[in-house]
Amino acid sequence: MLTDDFKPTPYWWEGLPPPSAEPAEPPARADVAVIGGGFTGLSAALTLARAGRQTVVFDADAIGHGASSRNAGAVTRMLHTGFAHMAERMSRAQFGALTKEAADAFETVRDLIERERIPCDWRMSGRFLAAASRAHAHNLRVEMDFMQNFSGVQCRWLDAADQGQEYGTRNGAGGVVVDGTAVLHPGKLVHNMAARVVMADAVLAPSCRVLSVARERDGFKLTHALGKTKVRDVVVATNGYADGLVPHFRRRVLPVQATMMATEPVSPELLKRAIPNGRMVIDSRRAWRYLRPSPDGTRLLFGSLSGYRDNDMPRMARRLHAEMADSLPDFAGVKISHCWGGMLGLSFDRIPHVGVHDGMHYALAMNGTGVPVGTHLGRKIALRLLGSPEGRTAYDDLPFPTRPTYNGNPWFVPWIARWWRFRDRFDP
Template structure:
């Protein structure tokens, strides 16, 4: 199959999720002269924060630089997890201490509670499918390491996790690529653009002023007397909450300098039918792997095609078509049965990593913030938006574990991760060497 033949005749370089949940353009409106709180960033975190603030009687204006959902909120894989992805570092508990790590797992568990409560209370139809997640072990050593992780997740994150030995792997995945794996039961799949649209409707019902295509150009003043500049004028506000993640700009410079925007690429296959998809995903699990440069993959919500994502390239502004070719190659390596299947969609978006590799929330110079989903943001950023709003309101029942550690930066770092191509090459080399050591490719 040639490079050109991998693309279907209706191939589109827009997120697959926009097919049945197209992004809306809101009616043009002038920003208010003043309000209680300006929220900068209209993704999962910003809209959850706005809802909580409005529920407590605050007047809220949410500024979104693009259309609502045009960033990571509709460019992700629609895989919902919490404790399974707290910290990508396997020795995080050793670094921060056992008690601090337990607090993170508690909040991770509560992030799933919050997400499920929001979609139930607001009646959001987002194809929520609580099917669990299978993580394939890249090497036998990785499989052995999953044992301790499964035990901790089962004990501390409120969801059952268990190992799947190699001899039972075919019951969970139609691939011979892994050395067994781990299942975490309390994870799910959703249609992320539908979830975002439901949050936007919920915020509007509460009287929140939502302005799309209205970036924050400047931020000055302090608590009780902030001024946020937009292309259409300035807004005076008692408080400001920033939740921009991988799309920070000069107006949110402090957050930008502590965020590593990483391009995450994704593809969707053409329809192949529920029967063929079931052969690949026997129990309809969301899926990932233990590699450093990992891939994630899942059935589409209608179970007729495959959604596949990962970091195809660590270069800035990589070509979407080039990334699609790389991901297609990985897809057929994992599932040789899909040789000859074409792609209907390919897209890319920024994921916000942090130098500690955990999310953060808190206050800096009077500005409340939350950012850093580290690749697992559907439930976590929804929750942190809500918790950050509670902190601003002074109604926290307890401190959030993710506000205990200040986010880090690097000397002279200004939000442009020039080091990523080198890091990606090094990680890729380590992945290959580990695999070769056990006779794999």
């Protein structure tokens, strides 16, 4: 089931590992410290450095080593929470503003890629949202109306009998074809964003975990793996990799593992049977299954939400392989060349959050949409720090919920993920 040269690392790192993990000496003083070197932190750093602010990006590991070089590369115009679910919980005006800004985030990434001339295999693929059961099909139809009205995308419904036009699964119940969304190579994007940040004269400090942040009269003192740095402002962009640095955030962002794998190269015919139009496919299971062709069109990339942290990648690959074979029996004999995991950051309300806590700016809880939303909110934080009115977002001032008994230890996440999988199996 695994190729002889199987690698327990992201396919995206092939020929392009995340930028060097060599420790760089962070300066003793700077204007802004950005904690977390993924899309969110790099986007903030790029905007700040271009405006002349001395900026240092700290990452506990290599820059881009977190979810930003491990995801599926889908660039959506929506949030991951259901529209209907969101609309029930808020006023129509607020709902409209949040959904509009999720769509704007798509444009932020597209603009960034065009403006900075970032080669990252951008393709306007569209997506197919596949109903995993008849009950899910009913819910997806409701979602489709919201999408058309609020996200600026063209959608159409495909019945189960026609589903093979988009997704060659054996157990589908129809789904929505969505135009106007894209896929890209996340490894190339994060790699090139880091390069642009350096060109803008910011300092990257990989392998330099920030251990504490102390508030002082005129700013903050950071203690990190290589010493101390004094800054005027701090941006926290640690999403699903948040450690105990700021307990307030740890109690609000649930780290949930998602896993992906790449198959060995397969024939174009086989790939075309699975995803005839090369779209990003996401099914409606609670434990999400998602798949797409590799940018060079030779492999299938397949993933799901595993929930538990398991570093035994051959074992994870076997589990994912079983899911792939369940969805796409034609792939049962195809071997796996890469399997990797990454941490999503989910909030309890499934909405991204941006704001200021104890004087520190943050953009957290990307809820599986960080390629556009992290890039967008990172830029917004920077604009806010620069005093620009463009720094305002519809996500400002939303209460960032936790649970009274949740102390930041997500011991229950694997159990919830198991429960989701159990329910997914028996949905009508």
